[in-house]
Amino acid sequence: xxxxxxxxxxxxxxxxxxxxxxxxxxxxxxxxxxxxxxxxxxxxxxxxxxxxxxxxxxxxxxxxxxxxxxxxxxxxxxxxxxxxxxxxxxxxxxxxxxxxxxxxxxxxxxxxxxxxxxxxxxxxxxxxxxxxxxxxxxxxxxxxxxxxxxxxxxxxxxxxxxxxxxxxxxxxxxxxxxxxxxxxxxxxxxxxxxxxxxxxxxxxxxxxxxxxxxxxxxxxxxxxxxxxxxxxxxxxxxxxxxxxxxxxxxxxxxxxxxxxxxxxxxxxxxxxxxxxxxxxxxxxxxxxxxxxxxxxxxxxxxxxxxx
Numbered sequence: 001x002x003x004x005x006x007x008x009x010x011x012x013x014x015x016x017x018x019x020x021x022x023x024x025x026x027x028x029x030x031x032x033x034x035x036x037x038x039x040x041x042x043x044x045x046x047x048x049x050x051x052x053x054x055x056x057x058x059x060x061x062x063x064x065x066x067x068x069x070x071x072x073x074x075x076x077x078x079x080x081x082x083x084x085x086x087x088x089x090x091x092x093x094x095x096x097x098x099x100x101x102x103x104x105x106x107x108x109x110x111x112x113x114x115x116x117x118x119x120x121x122x123x124x125x126x127x128x129x130x131x132x133x134x135x136x137x138x139x140x141x142x143x144x145x146x147x148x149x150x151x152x153x154x155x156x157x158x159x160x161x162x163x164x165x166x167x168x169x170x171x172x173x174x175x176x177x178x179x180x181x182x183x184x185x186x187x188x189x190x191x192x193x194x195x196x197x198x199x200x201x202x203x204x205x206x207x208x209x210x211x212x213x214x215x216x217x218x219x220x221x222x223x224x225x226x227x228x229x230x231x232x233x234x235x236x237x238x239x240x241x242x243x244x245x246x247x248x249x250x251x252x253x254x255x256x257x258x259x260x261x262x263x264x265x266x267x268x269x270x271x272x273x274x275x276x277x278x279x280x281x282x283x284x285x286x287x288x289x290x291x292x293x294x295x296x297x298x299x300x301x302x303x304x305x306x307x
Contacts (some may be wrong), residue, residue: 043057
């Protein structure tokens, strides 16, 4: 009997080891598939532009140089555009997180006048909108076009984020708020000293969503902004990609004297401009995400299982 049990235990251990090996292999393959596009962009930006344009740089960089970054970072308007993108991301994220937290908290309060009506009023905006032209006319009437605040104000109230926060707060023990009310705390005190510190996971989740949306957005610049001083980094990426050939010619023509073959390998091409600007835009948000990642999983899963 003991021999049979040992054999079963041994088989079970062998199957577990095999399962773990397969799991590791699958996850390694998936990780490589996810990471490779970023790796591919980076090695093409630091390799010979001639080889990169011909499509021969696939796994290892060749003839490494950093001229692409020097030249692209020196393009007109890039520092200002980067400042605009950072500003709208930081300010927009803070405003969106605070608004989502407060509205999500308010919609959990039973004493709110016509609470169900107002909550449904906010949620229905997820499914219906007036369209592009009425939105532009509204922004123009409010004198928000060609201002920095056109990036911030329309994105503050996000129904999906409000739903996430509301669901999270409803999963918290009601005794926390009841104890604070017994001690004489008001709504704002409860919100600031109990809800905000306790709801960090879901607020971090909302912050990730908002920061990524703000950082990657370029259509609002295309629609509402004509002042070049207010162009965002992503809009410049959009224009640079569309005008890659003329930009490459501009950079090549900026040189003086005869261009040698070694220098030619480092001159900008449409491919190098696309790759370099893409890396410059993507890297900052990649560094931000790991900071909030530990909160993200806990925050997004709250409320998914009831009971």
